[in-house]
Amino acid sequence: MGKKDLGYGFTNIDNKFILHYDRDVYSTFYKVIDLPTFEVIQSNGSSIHYFKDKNHVYLDSYMNSFCILEDVKPSDFEIIDFENGFASTTHCDYVFEVRLPYRFKKIKEIGGMYQNVDDDIYFAYHHKVEGADAATFEVLHGQVVGNVAKDKSHVYFRHEIVSEADAKSFSFLKECFSDAYYRECDHTFYALDRQSAFYIDTIAKNIKTIKTKKVEKFGFEVKDELGYAFDENYTYLFGKRKKID
Template identity: 50%
Template sequence: MSRRALGHHFFVVDNTFILHFDRKVYQKFYADMDFESLEIVQSNGSTCHYFRDKQAVYVESYMNRFAVLPDADPADFHLLDFENGWSRSGVNDYVFDEKLPHRFDAYQALSPYYQRVDQTIYFGFTREVINADVASFEVLYGNRVKNVAKDKYHVYFREQVVEEADAATFHFLELFHGRLLPGA
């Protein structure tokens, strides 16, 4: 039995399967993987791993199960920001396993979760906030809440409209030591 170490406790065994800490992993991808050329691009050893072989690029992270990056070319694939899952291959940019509809350079960050490209608002780079009014769109308490926003028509939680909320009057109640402030 041949056993080739990839690093971070990953091993290719007999060019037929992968072990991680002596447990078989990623079995449903074996038919398409090239074990001889498989290598780790980068890994933190526990919650995020990028691999490539001569055919594809793969990622497993705390944000996604093991997946093939769509349209990624192993020859020019590179990580832009490992911690945030940002990578690039050719004309494609990715956040973990999601291929972005735009290049990172096109996005204007409104918060860590909300971005703007031209007249479109996105949540998490890939999920369009449908019918958002770009001119009045604002992230509420972006330094503390980050995933709640509103425009002059709607209140949003992530990319979804909060139907029961009135955009004109919606606000967060201020807390002081766990209690509501007087008059709030």
């Protein structure tokens, strides 16, 4: 049996299949991959792997399953930022497996996970925030929250409009950003506008409107390392309400 060590735990067996730490991988692509010329471009051995053969460039990462980077020639491919999945050719740029509709040089980072490209706003580089006003667009608590923003007309969660929220009065409760530790304080928050409260979980990709009768009475506090929101009638833990006895 002929074995070719490709590095980072990958082995080519007889130019017939690829093992990664003794596990057969990418078998559904064997009709496409040119196994004799298949090699690793760059890998961290676990969650990001770039490959090439004489015909194609391939990517397997925590952001995507194994795929061909379309319209990319192996001779014309450059990894710009390995950890963030930035790669480039002479005619297009990629973030992981996604081909961008613009070039990297046009990006203006505006905080959190948002970018300005010729006054169009994007979330995570490839989700266009439709209708966003670049002149008034701001990312709220970008260093901590990262995926909530607003402009003169709308509040945005990720790349979508939060239709229930009033942009002029929307803001996070400042108590969520104090030095007091509470469970999941890095991704669960509460916010208010003039008529409603909101529970936001940035990891679960969830924003929940809370109908409270008196917005001015809605607050937040930490008890026993748990973050509770409250109004006159209820407490809220991870967005779920419980009537105050």
